[in-house]
Amino acid sequence: xxxxxKAIRGMRDIxxxxxxxxxxxxxxxxxVFRVYGxxxxxxxxxxxxxxxxxxxxxxxxxxxxxxxxxxxxxGDSLTLRPEATAAVLRAVLENGLDKAAGxxxxxxxxxxxxxxxxxxxxxxxxxxxxxEALGSDAPELDAEVILMLSDILKKVQLGASRLLVNSLGxxxxxxxxxxxxxxxxxxxxxxxxxxxRRRVTNPLRVLDCKSVHCKEILTDAPVxxxxxxxxxxxxxxxxxxxxxxxxxxxxxxxxxxxxxxxYTRTAFExxxxxxxxxxxxxxxxxxxxxxxxxxxxELPAIGFAIGExxxxxxxxxxxxxxxxxxxxxxxxxxxxxxxxxxxxxxLRQEGIAAEMDFSGKxxxxxxxxxxxxxxxxxxxLGDRELETGKANLRRMATGDQQEVSLSxxxxxxxxx
RNA sequence: GUGGGCGUAGCUCAGACGGUAGAGCACCGGGUUGUGGCCCCGGUUGUCGCGGGUUCAAGUCCCGUCGCUCACCCCA
Numbered sequence: 001x002x003x004x005x006k007a008i009r010g011m012r013d014i015x016x017x018x019x020x021x022x023x024x025x026x027x028x029x030x031x032v033f034r035v036y037g038x039x040x041x042x043x044x045x046x047x048x049x050x051x052x053x054x055x056x057x058x059x060x061x062x063x064x065x066x067x068x069x070x071x072x073x074x075g076d077s078l079t080l081r082p083e084a085t086a087a088v089l090r091a092v093l094e095n096g097l098d099k100a101a102g103x104x105x106x107x108x109x110x111x112x113x114x115x116x117x118x119x120x121x122x123x124x125x126x127x128x129x130x131x132e133a134l135g136s137d138a139p140e141l142d143a144e145v146i147l148m149l150s151d152i153l154k155k156v157q158l159g160a161s162r163l164l165v166n167s168l169g170x171x172x173x174x175x176x177x178x179x180x181x182x183x184x185x186x187x188x189x190x191x192x193x194x195x196x197r198r199r200v201t202n203p204l205r206v207l208d209c210k211s212v213h214c215k216e217i218l219t220d221a222p223v224x225x226x227x228x229x230x231x232x233x234x235x236x237x238x239x240x241x242x243x244x245x246x247x248x249x250x251x252x253x254x255x256x257x258x259x260x261x262x263y264t265r266t267a268f269e270x271x272x273x274x275x276x277x278x279x280x281x282x283x284x285x286x287x288x289x290x291x292x293x294x295x296x297x298e299l300p301a302i303g304f305a306i307g308e309x310x311x312x313x314x315x316x317x318x319x320x321x322x323x324x325x326x327x328x329x330x331x332x333x334x335x336x337x338x339x340x341x342x343x344x345x346x347l348r349q350e351g352i353a354a355e356m357d358f359s360g361k362x363x364x365x366x367x368x369x370x371x372x373x374x375x376x377x378x379x380x381l382g383d384r385e386l387e388t389g390k391a392n393l394r395r396m397a398t399g400d401q402q403e404v405s406l407s408x409x410x411x412x413x414x415x416x
Numbered sequence: 417g418u419g420g421g422c423g424u425a426g427c428u429c430a431g432a433c434g435g436u437a438g439a440g441c442a443c444c445g446g447g448u449u450g451u452g453g454c455c456c457c458g459g460u461u462g463u464c465g466c467g468g469g470u471u472c473a474a475g476u477c478c479c480g481u482c483g484c485u486c487a488c489c490c491c492a
Binding site for chain 2: 006009060061062065066083112114116117118119120121122123126127128129194208258259260269276277278280281282283304305306307308309310311328330332362363364365366367368369370371372375378380382383384392394396399401
């Protein structure tokens, strides 16, 4: 144990049967994306460091202290992606996808990396399901994206959760709010150390400080909603109206600002109960200025990320475990084994999950194995069966057994 | 980066005052010369995280170290 090489800190193996649940979630997401017109994009997990620095914001925790950054052999500074949006946008601009007609709807799945101290629901390599809709500032799109997220979460049977929404305004009103907030914060004593720094560098971040003392001070801080310009206010109202119309329950959360600098207007988060401190299973928002920030054209967009690792923690244990039937072939003696192997392949070609033992176990041991593999049926094949041309077909749940002609077995099993 | 808890068999864990390592589960075999799940019997598995110290003797005490975990922070 001492000398064995282990997975590195904050990274882990996801093993069966757990992987079945992951597949169920990913399949559900793909299906929902399909009906909403989203298509998959696959991206590198490494990008130039500058991409993230410019998009996420140098003052954010992600960029300032959580990135896996290293120099490659040519001395270029590269970073394991801490999130997907910047990379999606880079790919869109680089490949000219933004020039296509209509709203560009993309999704992507995969690992992200952040160098943080691991804890429950927080890993250094974690997995996200991401979607991005680019090319429209219409509030209907905001609503659609949130509805789609809601559909996915419903489909995977997420239990108790809350949807928090807020509007961060456009650069215009957000700047005004920041100024007002800044003034307010500067006039206050006793903010925590972090917030004293943040009130200068990024006053919005102070709003979701967890310190009870800071929260107290913030109770009569200016509220973003009061600062929204008419356009932003109307946009937000329309989004909320649509959510209500489709029966999505949400909570307005005026303190929700999120950790990335690029968000504008709609921001939202889904928190699950029973997850401990890291309870956000999904989060997202609009990022109208990001494309230009990255040297592209004006390209209003909105997206979200689902944290798969966290989501798994609260989903039903048996998610996706309703596989089709399994057949086990128990063979006695070499001639029967040989025959069984042919049958094994015949069943598999029919799409039936079939297994047998190659090691020459006793029938008892093979039955036991069939049981542990959760076989629904076991075919027993020995010299006697080879002679009569009929195998014993045993239904494991009941123990009922019947003789079936060997040549008919694949057909009979397919029909069960 | 900061704090708390914990590191004993593949897994979950027990090991009062230091005396030379156990249980359950799992796994393999037998009870049934060709029939699983229950039951019974037998068997395999450990550098007691690592290093050092105290001691006749350390899983047990002390120091250090590494790892895991939860929380702060932050976020998916």
